Amino acid sequence: MTEFLQHLVNGLSVGTIYALIALGYTMVYGVLKLINFAHGDVYMVGAFSGLYLARGLGVDQSPSLFKALLVFFGSIVVCAALGVIIERFAYRPLRHQPRLTALITAIGVSFLLEYGFQLPPVTQGSVPFPPGPTPRFFPEPFPRVDYAPFGVHVSNYDMVSLAVAVGLMFLLQFIVYRTKFGTAMRAVSFDSSVAGLMGINVNRVISWTFALGSGLAAAAALLVAGSRPTINPLMGLMPGIKAFVAAVFGGIGNVPGAMVGGLVLGLAEEYVAGYALSSYRDGIAFAMLILVLLLRPAGLFGRVRAEKV
């Protein structure tokens, strides 16, 4: 029973992270019909910008809650800007090209970030830039406290992470379904050319969508960096792909679907790896993806649309 609960806790904490990243995928797919392959690497950039900010503010010498918040929101802003820049220069010129063209560009951007961050350093400092391939430790903004109710290990980082992630998801739900911007975004997702005719500035909506998704990825990265504190330039590859699986599982383009998909994937991984096939953890997501696509290609909440000629 203890083991079961422990897996539940771990699964939820991984699952919320997947869900946050998956939201970025699903929103971008919704408005552009593009798999933003570079999204996992935006998540990695989020972790590193958090590291630079934390070092710059001296979080390891004198940790404080204010600095932690500054780091958190600072890297969200950095990543949002990065997302907008990527969209502006890599995807927007290709919007009227075949979709594969943009997908190839996205793969290119992803590799550029991954391997660009592994280049030999240009600037010196406590953490050089680019940081190089060595894993780095993320400073802890507040002391770690472990609790063990019923023998289940939970740290205060896990609780903060879960609370923040759930809070962000509610915030996003509010933005998408209750604000003017959210309405515009859903309109663009439904039919961008008609939305443009109705006076919606499609380019601006797409830019903001990228900003929102990338900001969520940065938040996810910082929540992960808090509980599992090493970061490296390739850290975004696997979570990125798995979050994509989560988005497809929930029905890509569907916001609540991405949340559910992330949680289901996190729990599935944790339970399958914990009880049966521990070394196959990374394969589970792909097996799940192939099954979903074979059995229900539109995903859990996706609607099947007839193909128009």
Added chain:
Amino acid sequence: MEQVKLALRSALPFLIALPVLWGVSEVLRYYEFTSFQYILMMAFIDVILAVSLNVINGFTGQFSIGHAGFMAIGAYTAAKITLAARGLEIIGLPPGISDQVIFLLALLAGMCTASIAGFLVGMPSLRLRGDYLAIVTLGFNEIIRVVIENTSFLGQATGLSGLPRRTTLVWVGMGAMATILMARRLVGSTHGRALLAIREDEVAAEAMGVNTTGYKVRAFVISAAFAGLAGGLLVHLIQLCTPRSFTFVKSIEVVVMVVLGGMGSITGSVIAAFVLRFGVEALREAQQYRMVLYSMLLIVLMLTRPTGLFGTREIWDWLPRLRRNRAEGGAR
């Protein structure tokens, strides 16, 4: 008589290539250009990979980014067979020739298993389009890697070592020749026309009675078989078979070759494979910049010339004397 002539004609390229390749490799050995010979062999393996991926990505218009998975299957099958057959000799043959025959059988077995895998991956492509298919092939590539890393029979993460060095310039050259001929003849055949039709417009092709799913699966099977061949040749060149040689990064390298050369152009793929392989060797000191260069190449190419260097054309389309009537499909 007519049939003998036909058979001779189709075997002609091989009959010409064999002595030429053998001569080149002897000359290279005589002057001890060992590293050049090695790079040349790697380039030929890249040619096999790029041309075979072009069958899916270029001719059929699907987008696979899991080519290294098929490579891995072919490589492990071939490696297992040559390891098991070490010390064995086929009765009645001198040892040198017997080894070569066993190697050929191992490569063919690798092609078979890889094509079975291609069939299994091709099946989901029956319901998936474009970008979803890309992710499934990527996922398949990762599953292969995870499975290999967890199977003690296949040496787990350390892989299989101590393979005999069987791959020679003649072997890779003939492999590349076979792949190019396969692709060339495929495009000219009914099957190839069906593939091109699927690329140009899937719905229209289906309306014209092309069994789109069947042809897509066939394209996957053919392409996977040759990827398996490349895998088998590669591991018998570097004498080591590890999952690290067949990661996602390898798949992307092949995709870069195909995209650079032009999706749908065989000569484009060949030239891109040679350019990238020799370019990488020339920039050996700048090894860490390689992937950055590849990624920038992809982005810049897509932004400025999404058709690649050659588009769907072949190099002889620019030779005025040999210019053919390009009434065939695929001309932009």
